[in-house]
Amino acid sequence: EAGVVQSPRYKIIEKKQPVAFWCNPISGHNTLYWYLQNLGQGPELLIRYENEEAVDDSQLPKDRFSAERLKGVDSTLKIQPAELGDSAVYLCASSVGLAGVHEQYFGPGTRLTVT
Amino acid sequence: AQTVTQSQPEMSVQEAETVTLSCTYDTSENNYYLFWYKQPPSRQMILVIRQEAYKQQNATENRFSVNFQKAAKSFSLKISDSQLGDTAMYFCAFSEAGNMLTFGGGTRLMVKP
Numbered sequence: 001e002a003g004v005v006q007s008p009r010y011k012i013i014e015k016k017q018p019v020a021f022w023c024n025p026i027s028g029h030n031t032l033y034w035y036l037q038n039l040g041q042g043p044e045l046l047i048r049y050e051n052e053e054a055v056d057d058s059q060l061p062k063d064r065f066s067a068e069r070l071k072g073v074d075s076t077l078k079i080q081p082a083e084l085g086d087s088a089v090y091l092c093a094s095s096v097g098l099a100g101v102h103e104q105y106f107g108p109g110t111r112l113t114v115t
Numbered sequence: 116a117q118t119v120t121q122s123q124p125e126m127s128v129q130e131a132e133t134v135t136l137s138c139t140y141d142t143s144e145n146n147y148y149l150f151w152y153k154q155p156p157s158r159q160m161i162l163v164i165r166q167e168a169y170k171q172q173n174a175t176e177n178r179f180s181v182n183f184q185k186a187a188k189s190f191s192l193k194i195s196d197s198q199l200g201d202t203a204m205y206f207c208a209f210s211e212a213g214n215m216l217t218f219g220g221g222t223r224l225m226v227k228p
């Protein structure tokens with residue numbers, strides 16, 4: 001069984017430029033998560049999808065961040081414009097159902113460097 | 116809001132020895148789930164072990180076991196017979212059913228040959 005796929009693995013951009021991250025969850029996983037992980041810290045939830053619906057996006061900085069999950073499968077997270085403080089690892093995870101009840105499977109992440 | 120605290124930023128252990136990683140959490144809920152995740156240098160997070168709060172018996176997975184103290188809100192991870200491949204960041208995490216995972220700040224474990 002293929003795991004959670006993320007691309008790109010690494011991205012370097014200049015500040016004020018846009019950037020997008022892509023995630024393909026495990027087949028059959030209805031719930032998809034985007035996390036932000038700063039260096040040396042634990043992941044923090046940005047947004048959670050149940051199928052194509054964003055059910056928890058309270059931590060997403062909506063002035064510059066946006067996300068979508070078309071057809072309830074793949075998801076894209078976008079930052080426009082990027083700031084220096086956005087440098088971090090962006091993790092995608094998926095699960096069969098309810099968070100906590102069901103195991104979350106994580107992708108390898110995208111390491112973003114904003115210069 | 117729930118908080119998860121890992122008080123040991125770094126730990127080291129000799130190969131084949133036993134090490135215990137600490138985690139405390141704060142919640143007013145009675146039913147919840149606790150997890151330990153491992154994040155090797157390759158960065159992919161892997162679930163190590165999971166505990167349901169309503170279960171009194173401590174969870175075990177091969178060399179990994181937990182000491183769950185509900186009244187004290189403590190959830191420590193014991194790694195027995197440590198192996199070089201256990202070198203990683205370890206994150207304690209908390210979740211109410213149907214809610215998001217809240218992670219601690221992590222403990223960097225180094226297993227020395």
